[in-house]
Amino acid sequence: MLNLILTWLVTSISFLIISKLPLGIEIDGFGKAAIAAAVFGLLNALLLPILTVLAFPLIILTLGLFFLVLNAIIFALAAYLVEGFRLRWGFWSALIGSLALAIINSILLGILYPLT
Known part of the structure; x- marks a missing residue:
């Protein structure tokens, strides 16, 4: 349970960091980043397996690069x-x-997980 909370907090901080970079992503504050991280995690858990099965031929054809899409x-x-x-x-x-x-x-979790 602690790992789940730690991952959620790190993802929230990552959302805040990328909103400060000139990438065209805007997030209003930490609360919205935390909600966005939770929604992103839920969508990854629920929707990504379905999309992976549907897009499997494209994933094979592009040698896995379609995962970025x-x-x-x-x-x-x-x-x-x-x-x-x-x-x-x-x-x-x-x-x-x-x-x-x-x-x-990856960078933030790589730093934090050895400490726990």
Whole structure:
């Protein structure tokens, strides 16, 4: 349970960090980032397996790079569902933002998990 809360907090902080970068992503504050992180996590848990099965031929054809598009779709859907979380340039902001979120989350979780 502690790992789940830690991951959620790190993802919230990652959302805040990427909103400060010039990527076309706007988040109103930490509360909205925390909600966005929870919605993004739920969508990843519920929707990503379904999209993966449906897009399996494209994933194989692109050697796994289509996962970036699937993550961008989930990122954009989270932005659509959460008030105060906006994508200035549409799909391109979602694509760059999901890539930045993955990188920043990996760095922060790599630093924090050995400490727990």
